[in-house]
Amino acid sequence: MAASIVDLRDSAAVVTGGTRGIGRAIAERLALAGARVTAVFRSETRAATELSEWAAAAGLQVRVEQADVSRSEDVEAVFDRHLAAYGTCDILVNNAAVLKDALAPMMKLEDWDRLLAVNLTGPFLCSRRAIRAMIRQRRGRIVNVISPSALSGRIGQAAYSASKGGLLSLTKTLAIEVGRFGILVNAIAPGVVRTEMLKDVPEDVLAKLRSNVPMERFGQPGEIADAVLFLVGPDSGYITGQLLCIDGGISLMGAAETR
Numbered sequence: 313m314a315a316s317i318v319d320l321r322d323s324a325a326v327v328t329g330g331t332r333g334i335g336r337a338i339a340e341r342l343a344l345a346g347a348r349v350t351a352v353f354r355s356e357t358r359a360a361t362e363l364s365e366w367a368a369a370a371g372l373q374v375r376v377e378q379a380d381v382s383r384s385e386d387v388e389a390v391f392d393r394h395l396a397a398y399g400t401c402d403i404l405v406n407n408a409a410v411l412k413d414a415l416a417p418m419m420k421l422e423d424w425d426r427l428l429a430v431n432l433t434g435p436f437l438c439s440r441r442a443i444r445a446m447i448r449q450r451r452g453r454i455v456n457v458i459s460p461s462a463l464s465g466r467i468g469q470a471a472y473s474a475s476k477g478g479l480l481s482l483t484k485t486l487a488i489e490v491g492r493f494g495i496l497v498n499a500i501a502p503g504v505v506r507t508e509m510l511k512d513v514p515e516d517v518l519a520k521l522r523s524n525v526p527m528e529r530f531g532q533p534g535e536i537a538d539a540v541l542f543l544v545g546p547d548s549g550y551i552t553g554q555l556l557c558i559d560g561g562i563s564l565m566g567a568a569e570t571r
């Protein structure tokens with residue numbers, strides 16, 4: 313991967329779900345730009361080890377932290393250790409999420425609760441903690457990862473769409489609350505990117521999804537990470553409360569096959 317032209321050497325970042333999939337690409341991009349990165353993961357220790365080894369080989373500063381973002385005590389501990397290691401928290405990327413499809417009438421309450429806890433309460437807990445540090449610093453960038461399905465809805469994704477729609481609303485509210493402290497809060501909506509999150513989606517459904525993308529291909533994790541780099545870098549200093557779709561145009565296709 314080429315060196316970045318965005319210089320984040322004065323920044324420290326927390327990326328949730330930062331050890332695999334889209335989050336890993338984001339953690340790598342930020343580290344390559346010079347940021348000191350804490351990547352939070354839930355259970356896949358092998359992915360965390362791989363990221364640590366990659367960073368060590370590249371001479372970059374990346375810490376990995378095992379935590380459940382839906383648990384307040386976990387989140388507090390992650391930020392305590394991040395601040396102890398790196399001194400500041402300038403960037404937060406709320407990327408961690410889970411997906412479990414079921415038609416709403418059949419959805420178990422425990423599945424609904426879990427999706428909302430990880431995908432919406434998690435970003436709230438992380439943002440609340442990060443903002444306390446950012447207010448002291450009088451600067452900060454928060455990027456929340458939502459989904460086109462938050463905009464159009466999708467069959468089988470009542471909980472996922474609701475969690476991501478809630479996260480978009482949280483983005484806008486936080487942007488209003490903290491703008492005066494120099495803290496910018498934005499959201500991105502990746503299109504379909506083939507990660508572990510889609511491992512249970514049948515090939516015929518994926519093919520249908522692909523055919524519904526105006527650009528006729530899926531996205532790459534690095535293409536999502538490039539947008540995050542823009543939103544946390546110096547060229548987006550007057551953008552807050554906005555949603556950037558990096559989706560090959562799929563969000564233009566209404567309530568059809570979007571994830």
Ligand SMILES: NC(=O)c1ccc[n+]([C@@H]2O[C@H](COP(=O)([O-])OP(=O)(O)OC[C@H]3O[C@@H](n4cnc5c(N)ncnc54)[C@H](OP(=O)(O)O)[C@@H]3O)[C@@H](O)[C@H]2O)c1
Binds near residue numbers: 329406458506509510
């Ligand atoms: N892939 C897509 O097509 C797509 C489309 C639109 C939006 N998105 C969004 O993009 C983001 C990244 O998706 P992805 O496809 O890269 O997902 P992924 O490959 O499934 O990775 C999810 C990451 O989140 C972490 N995570 C899950 N639950 C957690 C918890 N409770 N606490 C802490 N970390 C937790 C996982 O940790 P472990 O590795 O330890 O499990 C993993 O690192 C998500 O917000 C997703 O909704 C994805």
